[in-house]
Amino acid sequence: MDIQVTNLTKVFGHKVVLKDVNLTIQPNTIYGLLGRNGAGKSTLFNLLTNRLNPTSGNVLVDGQLNKNHDQALGRMYLMSEANLYPPRSRVSEVFELTETLYGQFDQQLAKQLCQQFDLDPRVRVNKLSTGYRSIMKLIVALAVDVDFVFLDEPTLGLDANHRELFYQLLIENYSQRPRTFVISTHLIEEIANMVERVFVLQNGQLTVDDSTEAILAQSYAITGPKADVTAYTAGTNIIGQDQLGHLYVDYVYGPLIADRPIPDTVTVDHIDLQKLFVTLTSQKGGADAI
Amino acid sequence: MRFKAAFHYQLKSDVQALLWFYVWGIAGIVVIPLLMWLLFDRSSAYNLNATLPNALTAIVLTIFLIAYGGNTFDGFKVLIQNGIGRKTYFWSKAAVMATIIIAGEVVNALYGLFYVAVVDSRGTVLAFQGFYGKATASPIVSGLITFLITVLFMFCLTMTAMFAGSVLALFSRRTQLILLVGIPILLFIMMFAAAAIDLPRIWQFTWLSTLAEWVSGYHPNVQAGTFNAGAPLISGLIYLGVMTGATYAVNLKLKYPR
Numbered sequence: 036m037d038i039q040v041t042n043l044t045k046v047f048g049h050k051v052v053l054k055d056v057n058l059t060i061q062p063n064t065i066y067g068l069l070g071r072n073g074a075g076k077s078t079l080f081n082l083l084t085n086r087l088n089p090t091s092g093n094v095l096v097d098g099q100l101n102k103n104h105d106q107a108l109g110r111m112y113l114m115s116e117a118n119l120y121p122p123r124s125r126v127s128e129v130f131e132l133t134e135t136l137y138g139q140f141d142q143q144l145a146k147q148l149c150q151q152f153d154l155d156p157r158v159r160v161n162k163l164s165t166g167y168r169s170i171m172k173l174i175v176a177l178a179v180d181v182d183f184v185f186l187d188e189p190t191l192g193l194d195a196n197h198r199e200l201f202y203q204l205l206i207e208n209y210s211q212r213p214r215t216f217v218i219s220t221h222l223i224e225e226i227a228n229m230v231e232r233v234f235v236l237q238n239g240q241l242t243v244d245d246s247t248e249a250i251l252a253q254s255y256a257i258t259g260p261k262a263d264v265t266a267y268t269a270g271t272n273i274i275g276q277d278q279l280g281h282l283y284v285d286y287v288y289g290p291l292i293a294d295r296p297i298p299d300t301v302t303v304d305h306i307d308l309q310k311l312f313v314t315l316t317s318q319k320g321g322a323d324a325i
Numbered sequence: 326m327r328f329k330a331a332f333h334y335q336l337k338s339d340v341q342a343l344l345w346f347y348v349w350g351i352a353g354i355v356v357i358p359l360l361m362w363l364l365f366d367r368s369s370a371y372n373l374n375a376t377l378p379n380a381l382t383a384i385v386l387t388i389f390l391i392a393y394g395g396n397t398f399d400g401f402k403v404l405i406q407n408g409i410g411r412k413t414y415f416w417s418k419a420a421v422m423a424t425i426i427i428a429g430e431v432v433n434a435l436y437g438l439f440y441v442a443v444v445d446s447r448g449t450v451l452a453f454q455g456f457y458g459k460a461t462a463s464p465i466v467s468g469l470i471t472f473l474i475t476v477l478f479m480f481c482l483t484m485t486a487m488f489a490g491s492v493l494a495l496f497s498r499r500t501q502l503i504l505l506v507g508i509p510i511l512l513f514i515m516m517f518a519a520a521a522i523d524l525p526r527i528w529q530f531t532w533l534s535t536l537a538e539w540v541s542g543y544h545p546n547v548q549a550g551t552f553n554a555g556a557p558l559i560s561g562l563i564y565l566g567v568m569t570g571a572t573y574a575v576n577l578k579l580k581y582p583r
Contacts, residue, residue, distance in 0.1 A: 085410060086405050104410060109408040109409070119581065133407060
């Protein structure tokens with residue numbers, strides 16, 4: 036079972052939020068959905084789960100249009116900042132509601148996770164702090180039996196301990212019951228080690244869709260005196276620059292010129308996902324540079 | 326399968342809300358006047374007839390159906406969060422409302438029987454008894470027809486509330502507020518304007534007046550309880566069909582965030 040997104044466009048008034056997005060979400064994979072504020076990440080999630088109807092384009096879940104298709108929508112869960120649960124319900128009632136409407140929900144796991152996160156299931160949703168509301172929804176996301184879990188800013192309001200616990204539980208949950216997680220977060224370094232594939236959205240367009248390994252393998256920081264660095268990186272896909280005192284850095288996304296010797300004054304390093312993302316989506320780099 | 330789950334969830338929460346409506350209705354209409362009498366007016370005898378309306382349960386049911394029929398967005402957002410689409414949401418809500426109307430009208434009829442037997446024999450058992458209570462020679466058949474017309478009327482009323490609520494659900498809270506405040510003000514102004522041009526006199530000669538008479542089953546030789554029962558049944562079904570289609574179409578446009 037996969038999700039195929041074809042030519043997906045969403046326009047709000049005169050603002051084009053997503054433009055001709057094409058992507059495939061494979062089964063049993065952890066994705067990172069990266070993008071700056073307003074890039075269209077939440078809109079993409081809302082379109083995948085049919086909370087919004089697209090202006091044009093399609094979302095196919097296992098070959099079937101997701102539009103008002105209960106069978107397709109019932110295979111997905113979206114955890115977002117918005118609280119769509121009845122505000123006066125107790126946490127335990129939200130679990131029961133999810134079990135009733137989705138049909139499959141691991142109550143035992145939910146109970147266990149409540150203990151681990153120190154969440155009292157008798158508390159009403161509208162009495163929970165922002166962090167505990169996120170925790171409640173994360174517990175639902177981990178305990179509901181669906182094939183695709185979309186997590187939009189899952190760690191919003193969570194302290195460092197709870198964030199670490201969540202990532203640990205996510206990996207455990209994934210290994211016990213493999214399925215697809217698509218995680219959108221600004222805390223890229225925290226998910227960098229777990230995401231297998233990355234989508235980068237920029238100004239409503241999908242600019243990167245590749246495996247994390249392949250992306251990082253072709254991302255370089257070339258450091259040294261400016262003249263040597265620019266000579267070495269000439270003809271490559273430079274996505275950004277930095278100047279650190281007399282040291283100059285060119286960030287390159289894509290292959291280096293293989294037969295060009297590396298000058299002694301120049302060092303070539305791979306960059307991490309966070310740095311790559313910042314460079315790709317900064318004013319200097321961006322979609323045009325990819 | 327998912328329709329059943331959506332239906333059960335909504336039925337459970339709506340029935341709970343309806344029971345609270347009954348509690349508050351009884352408290353507001355019966356208990357508070359009784360307490361006021363006990364506290365301040367012991368000089369006169371307590372008169373149950375004066376405080377217990379014939380339409381007590383009907384009033385509560387009608388207010389509930391308008392309020393909960395019109396409340397579209399809360400139900401939609403819970404179901405879409407749980408992977409249930411707009412079509413299932415609409416049909417399950419319509420089915421819940423239909424179930425509540427039928428059960429509620431049975432309660433109204435039982436309450437009417439109690440009222441006539443215990444409180445005031447001049448009262449009525451069914452809401453439209455005065456129009457259709459003698460529609461046929463058989464009191465049982467006439468009673469059943471009156472019950473059907475009452476249920477159909479409540480279906481139409483509820484679907485109208487669902488339509489209005491669905492249209493409102495397309496707008497932001499701010500726009501909703503403007504519409505909810507603005508429309509009654511506009512109607513109020515129109516009412517004054519209509520009074521100024523003596524609309525009731527003009528009304529008698531318009532096709533609307535003729536339509537209203539036909540819809541109610543009025544005829545020149547009409548007497549109490551002998552209105553033509555076929556007319557409201559046919560017109561009610563047509564209206565219900567049109568409103569159901571319109572509400573369904575609007576429901577397919579629901580979205581989050583608005």
